[in-house]
Amino acid sequence: MVAVGDEDLVERAAAGDVDAFEALVAARLNRAFRTASAILGSEADAHDVVQEAFVATWRHLPKLRDRTKFDAWLNKMIVNRCRDAFRRRRRSREVELDEALDHPSQDTAGSAAGMAALSSAFNRLSVDHRHLLVMHHLHRVPVADLARELGIPEGTTKWRLHAARAALTRALEADR
Amino acid sequence: MSERTDHLTDEAITQFLRTRSADPDLALLSGIMGTVGATPQDRPWLGLRPIALPRRTLLIVAVALLVAAMGAVAVGSGLLLPAMPEGPFEGTWVSTSDADGGTQTMTVRVFADDAVEVVVRDDVATVCAGTPSTMTGTGRIEGGTQLVIPAPVYTCDDGSEPQALSGPPLQEQLRDWTLFLDPQTDTLSDSLGGVWRRPGAEVPSITKDPLVNLKPVWPQTSLEEVREAQELADDGDPRYTWQVLGFGPLTDARQTDFIARFLQEELGWEEFDVSVFPGLYAGVVQDGLWEMLAVRCAPGQTNPLYPDDPEGGGCAPTIDEHRYETVIIGAEPARPDDPSSIWVVSRWVMLQPSDVQVTGINYRVDSGPVVRRQVQQVVPASDAEATALLAAFLLARVDGEGAEGYLSPSASQIPLLYATTSDAPYERSEFELVQGPVWPGGWREFKVRLFAAGGRTVMEQSFLVDRDEDGRLVLVYGALDPFKDVLTTENGGALAEPYEFLDGEVTFAAAPPWGYSFAGWHYGPFMETLLLDGDDQYQQRFQMHADPRPVETGCRPGPAPADAEALAESIRSDPDLEATAPVSVVVGGIPALQMDVVAAQGASVCEDVPAPMVLSDIDLNERNRMRLYLLDLPEGMSARILAITISAPEANFERVMEAAAPVLDSIEFHAP
Numbered sequence: 073m074v075a076v077g078d079e080d081l082v083e084r085a086a087a088g089d090v091d092a093f094e095a096l097v098a099a100r101l102n103r104a105f106r107t108a109s110a111i112l113g114s115e116a117d118a119h120d121v122v123q124e125a126f127v128a129t130w131r132h133l134p135k136l137r138d139r140t141k142f143d144a145w146l147n148k149m150i151v152n153r154c155r156d157a158f159r160r161r162r163r164s165r166e167v168e169l170d171e172a173l174d175h176p177s178q179d180t181a182g183s184a185a186g187m188a189a190l191s192s193a194f195n196r197l198s199v200d201h202r203h204l205l206v207m208h209h210l211h212r213v214p215v216a217d218l219a220r221e222l223g224i225p226e227g228t229t230k231w232r233l234h235a236a237r238a239a240l241t242r243a244l245e246a247d248r
Numbered sequence: 249m250s251e252r253t254d255h256l257t258d259e260a261i262t263q264f265l266r267t268r269s270a271d272p273d274l275a276l277l278s279g280i281m282g283t284v285g286a287t288p289q290d291r292p293w294l295g296l297r298p299i300a301l302p303r304r305t306l307l308i309v310a311v312a313l314l315v316a317a318m319g320a321v322a323v324g325s326g327l328l329l330p331a332m333p334e335g336p337f338e339g340t341w342v343s344t345s346d347a348d349g350g351t352q353t354m355t356v357r358v359f360a361d362d363a364v365e366v367v368v369r370d371d372v373a374t375v376c377a378g379t380p381s382t383m384t385g386t387g388r389i390e391g392g393t394q395l396v397i398p399a400p401v402y403t404c405d406d407g408s409e410p411q412a413l414s415g416p417p418l419q420e421q422l423r424d425w426t427l428f429l430d431p432q433t434d435t436l437s438d439s440l441g442g443v444w445r446r447p448g449a450e451v452p453s454i455t456k457d458p459l460v461n462l463k464p465v466w467p468q469t470s471l472e473e474v475r476e477a478q479e480l481a482d483d484g485d486p487r488y489t490w491q492v493l494g495f496g497p498l499t500d501a502r503q504t505d506f507i508a509r510f511l512q513e514e515l516g517w518e519e520f521d522v523s524v525f526p527g528l529y530a531g532v533v534q535d536g537l538w539e540m541l542a543v544r545c546a547p548g549q550t551n552p553l554y555p556d557d558p559e560g561g562g563c564a565p566t567i568d569e570h571r572y573e574t575v576i577i578g579a580e581p582a583r584p585d586d587p588s589s590i591w592v593v594s595r596w597v598m599l600q601p602s603d604v605q606v607t608g609i610n611y612r613v614d615s616g617p618v619v620r621r622q623v624q625q626v627v628p629a630s631d632a633e634a635t636a637l638l639a640a641f642l643l644a645r646v647d648g649e650g651a652e653g654y655l656s657p658s659a660s661q662i663p664l665l666y667a668t669t670s671d672a673p674y675e676r677s678e679f680e681l682v683q684g685p686v687w688p689g690g691w692r693e694f695k696v697r698l699f700a701a702g703g704r705t706v707m708e709q710s711f712l713v714d715r716d717e718d719g720r721l722v723l724v725y726g727a728l729d730p731f732k733d734v735l736t737t738e739n740g741g742a743l744a745e746p747y748e749f750l751d752g753e754v755t756f757a758a759a760p761p762w763g764y765s766f767a768g769w770h771y772g773p774f775m776e777t778l779l780l781d782g783d784d785q786y787q788q789r790f791q792m793h794a795d796p797r798p799v800e801t802g803c804r805p806g807p808a809p810a811d812a813e814a815l816a817e818s819i820r821s822d823p824d825l826e827a828t829a830p831v832s833v834v835v836g837g838i839p840a841l842q843m844d845v846v847a848a849q850g851a852s853v854c855e856d857v858p859a860p861m862v863l864s865d866i867d868l869n870e871r872n873r874m875r876l877y878l879l880d881l882p883e884g885m886s887a888r889i890l891a892i893t894i895s896a897p898e899a900n901f902e903r904v905m906e907a908a909a910p911v912l913d914s915i916e917f918h919a920p
Contacts, residue, residue, distance in 0.1 A: 105272035130284045190264040210265040
């Protein structure tokens, strides 16, 4: 769903209004970047993914039939490009991926090791599981809204979310 | 009284994700809009109706016409081209990121054709040994929000030669120096990490006194009481140390006690439940504020709608048959970032009745206009309703059409809806209740069976009976056990799922309990699938690694090998490994070298990975065995060498190899 005021912006952007699209992007950029960086664990990759996703959104926006689904559609663009980023990385890196992904907490004294363990475990999850956890636990998206965005009933969403958490727990246990 | 104890995981996940995520840099919006401005939209009706030019495009056209006209006037009159009215880049900027104590001031002049002249003055330039410097350059505005100076000239005002502190020569570092405009904040960021604001513009401050904004409501009600309580807690006074909940993973006992005392002493609730759905609503810490949802249970009563539910059976609603008194509580530490801080409840809200059934929503205490409603339990589907739904659904599957209408919108993901894997239509069906209804959503899990080929093929699937937003009963492809990976079996076997590697150049199929683990980039494209059964599931690995490199002393990757044979030889010569002689086999129609590898006695291990490395990023636990396949890939594929490894603890190795056999057999190569 998009906010009532934003529906007009989506409509205008779909008609080719760059300023309207810029307003849409500006309002969503932080969240989109946080989503991508949390899923990928790399700011550089998140930068590319978010840029590609917004440009693709602009390009295909006239073909979005249900303009109220803009945010869900954008989110799907971002998640799909995160998936692509994992699949299609071609450029060489001189550091291990896990090393690049780890951002131990600076402000939670005594929990840096725990954060590192979580990071290692999180890196084992599928993009879909990562996405669910990011949406619910980072962005605080209520289950009901997640269900609407994913187009599935609340019950299914709850179980998928629970399964994602379970996968994270299993990965944590495996790393111990 | 019943409580759940999932707080630790909720909080840990949230805190972890907060540290893992990041805010975008200022240049990203500019970069996006710069590209957008140059990217036409795909229009399904292109050519059928007039194309509406973007407003900015119209503006650019108008400006171009104006400039052309002015240019004509200028040429005609012999006057110099006048500067355009002040644009977003035009004027004076001050660096906010100059760390050497000096002040960098930049003047930008924009001319009619978007040509730009920039002068940057630094009164203390580190690259000039602390003397003043001047950088000048000309460039062009691109996409409205990006200013590129291809070759800035940097000089020290005393005539000395500027010296880069590190990296390439300064002129090289400065090449294509780019300024990105964020119109929202009127801020420039440059390609070397500098940030520029208008003179006098307020620089956002991140410092604040945490106590200033604290509004304690329980158990202390004023800042003075909080300060006094904190001092006494610091001295170990047990009247206040129970409020010390720590940070990071909170201890369940203290957390539960804290909330229980609030609910009992402040709200007068005798019984309650703080997790309406397992693990999802037990509490979240965000920006130091810990939020918790709790429902009140009628004391000593059995829940009439869920008498047998282990969680909800003892939590009967207090308002009517469905609705629970529901409170959301916000608590926070008096001293953020101090694990010895006492915690106080700073806000709590009794939630309002709902017109719709709400089984649990991640409420926020400060969510403002977000609808916050009391939790309601769902009336579970009756046996007759569930039976009717399933019978109609299965009949449609046997008929070969119309089953989608009984499903949730995720129906497209259901495999074998109308026929078996060999396309045999279904002939009859049956179903049985597995579990449910489960509080508070009323979920019931059923196992359905469809028979084909005269009963020789039996397909079995798990479904949940759920209610959609309108209260309509629907079927959801899933199970109540979130760990259940196999939702569909055919004659008892799980369905194989497709996997791809190298963008589909390599494909294979693996049935659960093989499960996807990871795909990404280590020293080359890498993918891992795990046999998720038993206690060693994360050690039971099926991995693919494109263009792996041998491992040299110190666990560093060596140079790329010439071919698979050279790679095999390097493994055999590694004193930390014991490897069998390579044997020629065929994988996916391609010749391969197969060898078994174990860690040598007393093998040295790497610092990061406490195991010897077989290949770059493929380690081998000392108690594990590895079956390794090395292949020279055909010409035209995106990698030269492919390593396939199957590894497992020695005791499980043969069983894992047996499970991996069909996966290996399914490997196909698709050269572009």
